[in-house]
Amino acid sequence: MTAGRSDPPGGPAGDPGNGDEEFRATVFDESFVRAAALQEYSAVQRLEQQTSPVRRRTIEEPSPAPRSRMLPRNGLAVAAVMLAAILIAVFLGNGGTQRVANAAREPVPAATLLPLAPRGPVPGAEAADLYAASPAAGFGTDLVVPDGGETDGYSHDQVADALLLARRYVAAGTLTPDVLTGDAVAPVRSLLVPSQQRQFDHASRPGADATAATTFLIRFDSGAVRLADEEPRLEGDFEVSEEGGRLWITARHLVAYALAPADDSDAPASLFLVRRVVALSFGTEELTAGQVVLERADTAAGPLDCAGPDTEAPPGLLPLLAGEEAREAPADVDAGIDLFRLSDEGVRPCGVFAAS
Template sequence: MAGRTDPPEGTPGGAPGAGDEEYQSTVFDESFVRAARLQEYSARQRLEDHTTAVRTRAPEAYSTAGRTVPKQGIALALIILMAFAAAIYLGANNPYDAARELPADPPAAVTVALAPEGEVPGAADAAALYADGPAEDYGAGAGGVDLPDPRATAHFSREQVLTALTLAKEYVVASALTPGVLAGTTTVPVRELLGAEQQRQFDGALNGQDARWGGITDWLVRFDEAEAELVDQQVRVEGDFSFSEITDDVLQVEGHHVSVYALRPAGAPAAPVALFTVQRQLRFQFGEEELRDRNVVLRQADTLAGPMDCAADPSAVFHPLLAGESATQPASEGVDPYALDGERAALCGTFAVSDLPSPAAH
C-alpha cells in the first residue's frame, strides 16, 4: 500500500477527482470567511449554554459590491463636487463676458433745419436739377456708398473691421436710401440692425410717447407721404467712413454723408421737382458681441436738413419746402449742407449754396 494516494475503495464516484471536482474552483480565503453573516462557535463555546451552533454577526458598514466605501473616497467626491460647483458659478458670473456687451443708451442727436433764402428752385425733372447743382457727380443708391480699405487694429482683426464697416454701410443705406423707409411705410430695415435695448428705444421714438428717446428722425430719414413723394428712387449720395479703436474692446466707425432727394408734392405728378438735402454724421460703436450678432450701436446722429421751415417740427418726419415755397420764419447764419467740413448752425440756419439752380417759373 505504500505509495498509494487513492483510498482502497478507489476514487469516490469511480473517476479521478470525481465528487470533489465540482468544488475545486471555490476558494474559501480568509476574507470570505470574515465576510460570512453566520459564524460557527468554537468547541469551547459550544460547551456553553447555546441553543444554536452558530451565531449571527453584527452587520457591517454600508458597502457597495461587498466593499465598504473608504473615507478617502468620500472626501475626494466632495472635493470634485465643490470644484464643479465653483466652475459653474464662475462661468455664470464671468466679468469679461459682461464687459464685451456695450451699454446701449439712446444716441445723442442734433437736427438743424436749413431755411431757404427765397423761393425753393424747381425743374420739370430731377436730372436737370442734379446737373445744375453739387450732386451732379454723386453716386446713386447703395452703390454710391463706398467703404475704406479695412485694416487690422491693435485688438480687432481685418475681418472684424470689415464687418463693422459693412454694418455701418447697411445702416446708412437702410436709414437714408431705402424708399419704403423714406416714405414711412416701414422701419424694419433700420430696426433689425439694432440690438434689443436700442430696438426698445427706437420703438419709443417711433411711437412718440416718451421724450427720453428723442424723435424717430434721430434714427432715420422720413417724409410725410401726404406731403411729398420721391421722384427718383435712386437717392444721390456722397460721403465716407472712418474707423478707429477707442479702447481695446470697442471699435468705432463714423459715417459722414450727404443725401439728395428729388421730391414733388404728393399726388401731383405734373408739379415741378425740388431737391431736399440731408447731411448726417453718424457714429457707431462695436464690441465683440455686436460683431458676432451683427448689430450696430448708434452713439451719435447730427443732421442738417433743408430747405425746411425753421418753425417745422422735424422729430417725427422732415417737412421739406418744395418748388416755389419759401420759409415763414427767418433763420440765423448761412450753412452749406453740401460742405462736409462746414460749420453747423445752432438750431436753424439758412440754406446757402452758391451754385443752386434758379427758382422755376410758376
C-alpha cells in the first residue's frame, strides 16, 4: 500500500458528494454568458492591459420588434374583439337563437267573422228572463276542460298544461268583463307569443275593423252597449290533437251575452250570441313560456246589421239591441243559421238567424 491519497481532496471526479453536483443541471448557453454582469479577462489580456481581472459589462437590452411588424397583429386583435362584440350585441338583441327561430315562423292566424242579422225587431227583457226563454237556460258560466290524456309526442302533463292555457285564453277573450268592454287587453295579450302580440297591437289600434279585433277576442263598442249581466252563459268543449309535431287544442263554444244600451240604465236587455271556434297550437317552447300560438279563429255573431255602422269602424262589435232592426239582411233567408246547433258554417259576408 502506498502512502498518501491518489484522489483529489474533493473526492474522485463524478462523485455525488463533490461540490460540483449542484451545478450539474445548469446549462451555460450563449444567452447565459451574455447576460453576466461581470466579464473575466483571459490571462493574456490581464498581462497586456495590466488591469483588474474582471470588468463590468453593459447589459444589452433586447431590441424591440419593428413596429411595422407588430401593428398588423394588434390590428387583427382589435378587429376580432370588435367583431365578437357586434355578434354578441346582435345575439342579445334578438333574444338568443331560440327567439330568432321562433320569430322566423311568425304565425299569422286565419280568421273569419260571420255577422248574423235578426228577423224583425230584436226581443228585449230582463237578462234572467232572456236566458230562461232560450236554449242558453241550460248553459253554464264556467269553462270545463277534459282530461286530455297524452299523444305520441306529448305527455299527459304537457297535454294538461296545454288545456289549461287554452282555457285561460278562451276565458280571457270571451268571458272577462274588462276585455269585453274594451277596458283591458293584457289578459289576452300576455298569453300570446311575442310575434302575435305585435299583431294583436295592430288589430287593437283605433280604427281597426271588427274582424281584426275579433280574431283575438270578443269586444263590444262600449260607447254604445254595456253588459247587463257580467256572467255570460256558455257551452262547448275542447278537442286535443297532434299535427306536424305540435300539440293542437281546438275550442268550440257558444256564448250568450245579455247587453243593454250604454246610456240607458232602465232599457231592457237583449241576447247577443257568439259561436267561436279557436284553434291553438303548442310546442315545448310555448308550454314552457306559458303562451299560446293562435292558429285560427272563426266567429259567427249576432244580432248584427249586415250593412255595418253608419260611421267609421267602431272599436268593437256593434250589436243590435232590444227593439232595433237590421237595415240590411241577406236575401236568402229560408233556413237561416241556428248557432245553438254548433254546426260548422261556410264563410259568407253575412247570414241570418234561423226562425227558431
